[in-house]
Amino acid sequence: MKFYPYKRLNRPIALRVTSASLKLPDGTRDHLDTSAFSVPQRTVALGVAQHDAWVSARIGLSATLPPGAMADDAPWSGLRVLVMLTDGETNVRRVVDLRQDAPGSKEWSGTVELLRDEHVGRASLSAQAVATVDDVPGRSIAETDEDWTVDVTADEPLGGLRLDVKQVGFARSSRAWLQAYADVPWIVDTSGRVPAVWVNTDVEGFSDLLDAENGGIENKVHELLVSQMSTDVWTAVFHSALGDLEVEPDGSPVFPTDWRGEVLREMLPDVAPGAHVEEALRRVHRRRTGDAGWVELQTRIHYAAVRRAGAGKALSQALRALQQLNRGDKA
Amino acid sequence: MIEKPYRLPARLGLLSAAAAEPFLTEDLLKGVEGHAGVDLDKVVEPSDDDDPRWEVEPLRDLIEDAMHAFRDNRTQADAWLAPRLHAALRLTRREAADRRLWNHLALAVAPDYVAWRHYSRTTSRIGPERFRGALDRQCFSRLWWAAEMFRDGGDYAPVVAACGNQDLIHSALRRELIDHRPTAQALVRVLERGIATTGREIEGLMTAINTVAVTVVYDAFAPDLPRDPDALGTWIAEAGNATSVPRHTLPYGPDEDPAPPESVEALTRYFIDLFETAPIRGRESQR
Known part of the structure; x- marks a missing residue:
């Protein structure tokens, strides 16, 4: 709970994406259909139209202010609604004014432009209502409580952790560093921009199994393997997110802005249950960097990873399929 | 001390941190001895076209000049090199956010500079993040981004x-x-x-x-003001024709509004x- 030394609105602004279009290199504009954005996921996927190259995107927005913003006796003047497009990876901050739909209306709308060359993965959109309060200009009187995410490459508007899965034969890969791992079926690499799973296609039949979508036992084994890989991924991303934390001068850790931050917010409630995520991060960071408690935490990290990977469900389905198969053999 | 690599790559490529890891040896981090460039070459993803921006030689020259000019005060090299590196290596922010580019520059092109600039006399080591690390810590990306932001x-x-x-x-x-x-x-x-x-x-x-x-x-x-993408685009497109970055006066950046x-x-x-x-x-x- 934050306290403010002035009056403000106590409910959040509701922000919605209403349209998205891409400007292509030849100067034409492609209007993306509504499958490009998802209200429940609060995500826009600019990769839906499968354009290899585009120059910029224009995102249409509408915002609804909470009740009281337009009240005649409101203690502020000069109300404006600003939308911020920010990207922690490229340090972009673009701010635009929305326009009030009609005098006295609490509906505001406008567009924000996003340049393709200024983003790598995901940018965030948020809105703030600002006004002059007690002679102080630029006071924030309400904001959105959850950001929208604009993903410049995704072809589906899904939130959550994005994972890069690449299938190559390790032994003869042109990526010589993979050759050192030729005797294992997969490895996880968390050093990149998004975590990646490298699948070793030298293991015969492995990629067929991973691509299996024909039902039957292959499917169940496939699910089981995927959940096993996911467990590895979740464990690895958690460790690498925690191992790479920035620390404030007073020693408290800062939430990373990229996928590492998403991973921590997602997993910490299971790793340090009962604590608010900020406090959970401090505790876990203390355990890792301090003298005691890191070893004991491993079980909880593993637990959090297994839960996210859906290992329980995959296992029980594989077991049931095996039972059915055995029954069929006997009959 | 680490010296200029015996075998310099001709062009900048992409070196993932996972691929770079075996080359971050104890000897390198202690500033004793570099790596053999030949093996490193094998794990680099080459840059995909014949874009003149990826030529290593102008960057290498610039970095050597920085080491020479600031041999008595290495921290002052930052203020000299940051704008010149930015003007010599013309990137979009999207490109500059790719850590693999900076990994390659640090490990294959100028490990001697990283050692010279970031060897800590108190720990007798070079922090590995100066070779491959967060953009605000890595030896060259921090300079490029400082120039971009300021x-x-x-x-x-x-x-x-x-x-x-x-x-x-x-x-x-x-x-x-x-x-x-x-x-x-x-x-x-x-x-x-x-x-x-x-x-x-x-x-x-x-x-x-x-x-x-x-x-x-x-x-x-x-x-x-909103940024004008055309100004940056033109500046990047001119990279091939640009003369080498001035050493005694400041270069000019993209013609954007202040x-x-x-x-x-x-x-x-x-x-x-x-x-x-x-x-x-x-x-x-x-x-």
Whole structure:
């Protein structure tokens, strides 16, 4: 709970994406259909139209202010609604004014432009209502409580952790560093921009199994393997997110802005249950960097990873399929 | 000490951190001995076209000149190299966010510079993050990004001022507040006017700016202009024809509009006022 030394609105602004279009290199504009954005996921996927190259995107927005913003006796003047497009990876901050739909209306709308060359993965959109309060200009009187995410490459508007899965034969890969791992079926690499799973296609039949979508036992084994890989991924991303934390001068850790931050917010409630995520991060960071408690935490990290990977469900389905198969053999 | 690699790559490529790991040997991090460039070459993803921007030679020359000019005071090399590296290696932010590019520059092209600039006499080591690390810590990406965040359109003078103060670039680069261009320019002015100069003062001022930003939106009274993508595009397209970066005068950056002067001035006054009235930890005296 934050306290403010002035009056403000106590409910959040509701922000919605209403349209998205891409400007292509030849100067034409492609209007993306509504499958490009998802209200429940609060995500826009600019990769839906499968354009290899585009120059910029224009995102249409509408915002609804909470009740009281337009009240005649409101203690502020000069109300404006600003939308911020920010990207922690490229340090972009673009701010635009929305326009009030009609005098006295609490509906505001406008567009924000996003340049393709200024983003790598995901940018965030948020809105703030600002006004002059007690002679102080630029006071924030309400904001959105959850950001929208604009993903410049995704072809589906899904939130959550994005994972890069690449299938190559390790032994003869042109990526010589993979050759050192030729005797294992997969490895996880968390050093990149998004975590990646490298699948070793030298293991015969492995990629067929991973691509299996024909039902039957292959499917169940496939699910089981995927959940096993996911467990590895979740464990690895958690460790690498925690191992790479920035620390404030007073020693408290800062939430990373990229996928590492998403991973921590997602997993910490299971790793340090009962604590608010900020406090959970401090505790876990203390355990890792301090003298005691890191070893004991491993079980909880593993637990959090297994839960996210859906290992329980995959296992029980594989077991049931095996039972059915055995029954069929006997009959 | 680490010397110039025996075998230099001709062009910059992409080196993932996972692939780079075996080359970050103890000997390298202790500054004793480099690696054999031949093996490193095998794990680099070559840059995909014949873009003249990826030629290594001009960068290598520039880096050698920096080592020579600042052989007696290596920290001052930052202020000299940051704008020149930015002007020599013309990148979009999307490209500059790719750590693999910086990994390759540090490990294959100029490990001797990394060692020279970042060898710590107290730990007798070079931090591995100076070779492959966060963009605000890695030897070359921190300079490029400092130049990107503090340049005022095509003018690199504010970059020189900002990079001349290690405390400023160190604390500013890891904060989001300088993503707002007028804020970055105002910080440089506060520094130049001698108002906040020591590390503790700067840290204190930035904490105060961040605290105020919870309730005050600086963009509301100090707006920036939207960036003109064509100016940057033209500048990058001209990279192949550009003469080498001047050593004695400052280069010119992309022909973008500077941050609106009235926004910068408003924020400068605001920050000075904040510094003088807010309880700032580290301020020398309560004036």
